[in-house]
Every structure is written in structure tokens, then in C-alpha cells.
Amino acid sequence: MEYKILSNGVKMPQLGYGVYQVTKEECERCVLDALKAGYRSIDTAQSYFNEEEVGNAIQKSGISREEIFLTTKVWIEHYGYEASKESVEESMRKLQVDYIDLMLLHQPFADYYGAWRALEDLYEEGKIRAIGISNFYPDRMIDLASFARIKPMVNQIEIHPHNQQIKAKEWNEKYGLQLEAWAPFCEGRGGMFEEAVLEEIGAKYGKTTAQVILRWHIQRGIVVIPKSTHFERMVENFNVFDFTLTQEDMDKIATLDKKESSFFSHYDPNMVEWFVKMVEERKKQHDSSKEKKSW
Numbered sequence: 001m002e003y004k005i006l007s008n009g010v011k012m013p014q015l016g017y018g019v020y021q022v023t024k025e026e027c028e029r030c031v032l033d034a035l036k037a038g039y040r041s042i043d044t045a046q047s048y049f050n051e052e053e054v055g056n057a058i059q060k061s062g063i064s065r066e067e068i069f070l071t072t073k074v075w076i077e078h079y080g081y082e083a084s085k086e087s088v089e090e091s092m093r094k095l096q097v098d099y100i101d102l103m104l105l106h107q108p109f110a111d112y113y114g115a116w117r118a119l120e121d122l123y124e125e126g127k128i129r130a131i132g133i134s135n136f137y138p139d140r141m142i143d144l145a146s147f148a149r150i151k152p153m154v155n156q157i158e159i160h161p162h163n164q165q166i167k168a169k170e171w172n173e174k175y176g177l178q179l180e181a182w183a184p185f186c187e188g189r190g191g192m193f194e195e196a197v198l199e200e201i202g203a204k205y206g207k208t209t210a211q212v213i214l215r216w217h218i219q220r221g222i223v224v225i226p227k228s229t230h231f232e233r234m235v236e237n238f239n240v241f242d243f244t245l246t247q248e249d250m251d252k253i254a255t256l257d258k259k260e261s262s263f264f265s266h267y268d269p270n271m272v273e274w275f276v277k278m279v280e281e282r283k284k285q286h287d288s289s290k291e292k293k294s295w
């Protein structure tokens with residue numbers, strides 16, 4: 001395993017396992033498999049609705065808490081100071097831990113300053129070892145990094161060969177944030193696993209396209225958290241520390257950059273409205289389930 005040292009000195013594994021879109025039913029088995037395959041860093045989020053299953057797997061694995069680097073994320077409907085603080089406590093209950101290694105603000109919308117102040121306080125209380133952000137593009141990242149009391153240590157954004165984030169990488173490095181790639185394989189969209197350039201490079205080293213992609217991220221100094229529900233793929237994705245891409249390989253992969261999101265743009269007003277509506281819907285559901293409980 002290779003590690004990155006965050007700006008506050010915390011050591012973070014450069015390869016972890018992500019559980020977005022892993023169902024509640026499958027999550028415990030998947031995390032146990034990932035730990036068996038050798039992963040010691042797990043990335044979940046309040047909005048993935050599987051923190052409890054991640055916690056169960058960690059408990060059942062028998063691996064000591066200190067050996068695991070656990071990341072989760074505060075979802076927008078929990079933004080604001082008080083709600084964020086409560087939601088972090090709730091995440092810790094679900095994950096069955098008394099500290100979190102890395103807590104991220106999931107999206108740059110709503111009262112993220114209030115939420116950030118909550119993370120700053122929990123960090124200083126020793127309940128979170130590192131704090132960071134996700135989906136903060138350079139404009140919002142610079143704003144928060146400049147005006148907040150404590151600078152974020154990590155920024156988790158979409159990065160893969162079709163969206164290499166060259167500019168964002170420069171800005172995050174300038175402000176001392178460690179970049180972490182979500183969807184390191186672009187979830188297989190846009191023919192990512194069939195890219196001829198990646199297949200050709202892989203053939204030279206006896207490696208798969210997936211392994212070439214992860215190695216490329218690692219050599220760029222980026223933290224990766226690939227997801228798979230298949231044990232063989234978890235093992236495959238973990239075996240990326242025994243070969244090195246040449247500068248020529250890296251240059252060839254650089255030509256695959258389409259310089260735009262393969263998912264959606266955080267700058268698109270329609271997308272921001274979609275987030276607003278989703279939060280309103282979830283709040284309504286939450287309030288009506290609270291009403292039912294009090295009957």
C-alpha cells in the first residue's frame with residue numbers, strides 16, 4: 001500500500017474501497033470481502049444508506065479500529081451547524097465507532113459554512129481525524145479554504161481518464177488539499193473499460209484496463225476508492241502496486257481527456273434545482289415519518 005500524508009499529518013491509504021450504490025443487503029458481505037482482499041480504507045456516506053452495514057462488517061472482521069481508515073460524508077439536508085453535528089454523531093452510532101478518520105461535506109450547496117464549523121469543532125474535539133469536502137470545484141474550494149478557520153484537507157471529486165481535472169488538480173495542490181477520485185473508472189461509462197489505449201498499455205505489463213486506470217491515478221498522486229461487488233475484481237483492483245507506468249504511458253492516457261463531466265455539471269442551474277428539490281422531498285418524507293412515529 002502507498003499512503004498520502006494530509007496537510008495535518010494524518011496518513012491516508014492511497015487505495016480504498018467505495019460503497020456507493022452497494023445495497024444494504026449486499027454491503028456487509030462486500031465490505032467483509034474488501035477487508036479480506038486487503039483494503040483498509042472504506043468510503044461511505046450518509047446518503048448511501050449503508051453506514052450501519054459498513055459498521056457491522058468492520059465489527060465482524062475482527063480487524064482493529066486503528067488499522068482502518070473510515071470515511072463518511074455529511075449530506076446536504078443535514079447542513080447547518082446543529083444538524084451537521086447531530087448527523088456526525090448519528091453516523092458514528094451507525095458505523096459503531098467513536099471517531100471517524102475523514103468526514104467530508106458531500107456537496108457545495110445550502111448552509112455548508114454552518115456544516116463546516118461543526119466539522120471544525122468535532123475535529124478539535126478529536127472525534128474526526130481529518131475534515132474535507134467533496135464536489136467543491138475550484139471556485140467554491142478556494143472560497144472555503146480561504147475564509148474557514150480550518151482549511152479542508154481532502155477534496156473528493158469526479159476524476160477518471162475522460163475527465164482528468166488538470167486545472168482542479170493545480171488549484172487543489174496550491175491550497176494544500178489532497179485530491180481523491182470518485183468514479184475512478186467513470187463507472188464504466190463511455191466505454192472506459194474498452195479504451196484501446198488503456199488495453200494496449202495493460203497488455204505490456206500483463207495488467208487489466210482497470211489496473212492501468214488505478215495505477216494512473218496513483219502515479220498522479222490521487223487517492224482512489226474503486227467500487228466492485230465482486231471479490232475477484234476487488235482483488236484485481238488491489239493489485240496495482242507491482243508495476244509502474246512510464247512517462248510515455250502517462251502521456252498517452254492524457255490524450256483521453258474530454259475535459260468535462262461524464263455525469264453532470266455542478267455549475268448547471270437545472271442540476272442545482274434538482275438538488276434543492278431532492279432535499280425538500282427528503283425533508284417531507286422525514287417529517288411525515290416523524291409524525292407517524294408520534295401517533
Ligand SMILES: NC(=O)c1ccc[n+]([C@@H]2O[C@H](COP(=O)([O-])OP(=O)(O)OC[C@H]3O[C@@H](n4cnc5c(N)ncnc54)[C@H](OP(=O)(O)O)[C@@H]3O)[C@@H](O)[C@H]2O)c1
Pocket residue numbers: 017018019020021043044106134135156157181182183184185186187188193210211225226227228229230233234236237
Ligand atoms: N463524493 C461523491 O459525490 C461520489 C460520487 C460517486 C462515487 N463516490 C465514491 O467513489 C466510489 C467509486 O465510484 P463509483 O462506485 O461511482 O464508480 P467506479 O468505482 O468508477 O466504478 C464502479 C463500476 O465499475 C465496475 N468495476 C469495478 N472494478 C472492475 C473491474 N476490475 N473490471 C470491470 N469492472 C469493474 C463495478 O462493477 P461491479 O460492482 O459489478 O463489479 C461498477 O459497475 C463510490 O463507491 C463512492 O464511495 C463518491
